[in-house]
Amino acid sequence: MSASPILITGGAQRLGRHCAERLVDDGHPVIVSYRRERPELDVLRERGIVTLLADFATEAGILDFLERLKKETTSLRAIVHNASAWAPDVSGPEAGENFEQLFRIHMLAPYLINLHARELLEACSEPHRDIVHLTDYVVQKGSRKHAAYAASKAGLDNLTLSFAAMYAPAIQVNAIAPAMIMLNEGDDEAYAEKARAKSVMEMIPGPGVIYQSLRYLLDNRYVTGVTLPVDGGRHLR
Ligand SMILES: NC(=O)C1=CN([C@@H]2O[C@H](COP(=O)(O)OP(=O)(O)OC[C@H]3O[C@@H](n4cnc5c(N)ncnc54)[C@H](OP(=O)(O)O)[C@@H]3O)[C@@H](O)[C@H]2O)C=CC1
Numbered sequence: 474m475s476a477s478p479i480l481i482t483g484g485a486q487r488l489g490r491h492c493a494e495r496l497v498d499d500g501h502p503v504i505v506s507y508r509r510e511r512p513e514l515d516v517l518r519e520r521g522i523v524t525l526l527a528d529f530a531t532e533a534g535i536l537d538f539l540e541r542l543k544k545e546t547t548s549l550r551a552i553v554h555n556a557s558a559w560a561p562d563v564s565g566p567e568a569g570e571n572f573e574q575l576f577r578i579h580m581l582a583p584y585l586i587n588l589h590a591r592e593l594l595e596a597c598s599e600p601h602r603d604i605v606h607l608t609d610y611v612v613q614k615g616s617r618k619h620a621a622y623a624a625s626k627a628g629l630d631n632l633t634l635s636f637a638a639m640y641a642p643a644i645q646v647n648a649i650a651p652a653m654i655m656l657n658e659g660d661d662e663a664y665a666e667k668a669r670a671k672s673v674m675e676m677i678p679g680p681g682v683i684y685q686s687l688r689y690l691l692d693n694r695y696v697t698g699v700t701l702p703v704d705g706g707r708h709l710r
């Protein structure tokens with residue numbers, strides 16, 4: 474019997490892409506969802522990664538993705554909810570739509586995918602099945618410029634508890650809460666220096682630390698309903 478794939482949403486770039494490639498290196502079949510076509514996706518396809526188009530900005534987009542996911546596979550080893558928009562708050566008439574879009578990407582998509590793909594996880598013949606939510610350190614603290622983003626990630630963090638209780642013991646459900654893992658294009662040295670100074674580890678570690686955390690959750694048989702902070706000790710500053 475062939476191994477069940479691991480689904481990573483928003484896996485075309487940065488942390489999701491790094492995890493997808495490392496999982497393939499470790500021998501796992503992988504499915505990634507992507508929103509925008511780009512040449513880098515061909516590199517993933519050449520490595521055997523299945524790529525599925527998905528836009529979680531609308532409920533229809535989420536349900537359409539689920540339909541195509543079920544045509545692609547009959548089982549899943551794990552789901553990693555990584556897709557995200559780090560959209561700043563806006564004022565004026567677009568504020569409500571911005572909030573609702575972040576709610577759909579960070580909360581409604583994981584909620585509906587967890588509900589509708591439960592049967593795929595239960596069909597996995599391996600002993601471990603996992604759901605992992607990528608949240609954010611700001612869930613604890615709020616954010617002056619990304620309040621809607623932080624609130625929707627806080628909702629995702631809370632869903633970790635409910636799904637962990639609902640799906641135990643068959644499926645473990647946990648969250649990873651990162652802070653400053655990778656700079657964005659256009660961030661300058663002054664921004665990087667400020668970012669490094671926010672944690673006691675004083676570094677910008679890169680995506681390897683997220684893969685290590687994901688690997689830990691995938692391999693562990695007794696951890697569920699927890700949020701694993703990966704933030705360089707922000708609370709100690
Ligand atoms: N990077 C960091 O330092 C930190 C990251 N995190 C969290 O870790 C996770 C990964 O971070 P990072 O790699 O930086 O994330 P990115 O900002 O690179 O986003 C990941 C993917 O989400 C996809 N996405 C965005 N909007 C939608 C949508 N409407 N529908 C479907 N997919 C969408 C994008 O797809 P496409 O590219 O195809 O448009 C993108 O590739 C995220 O959940 C993030 O919030 C938390 C704290 C710090």
Ligand SMILES: Nc1nc2c(c(=O)[nH]1)N=C([C@H](O)[C@@H](O)CO)CN2
Nearest residue numbers: 557558559609652653654655656657
């Ligand atoms: N979806 C995303 N979420 C976050 C990103 C990002 O690029 N995409 N970036 C951050 C920052 O690195 C932040 O941790 C430091 O300013 C947070 N979330």
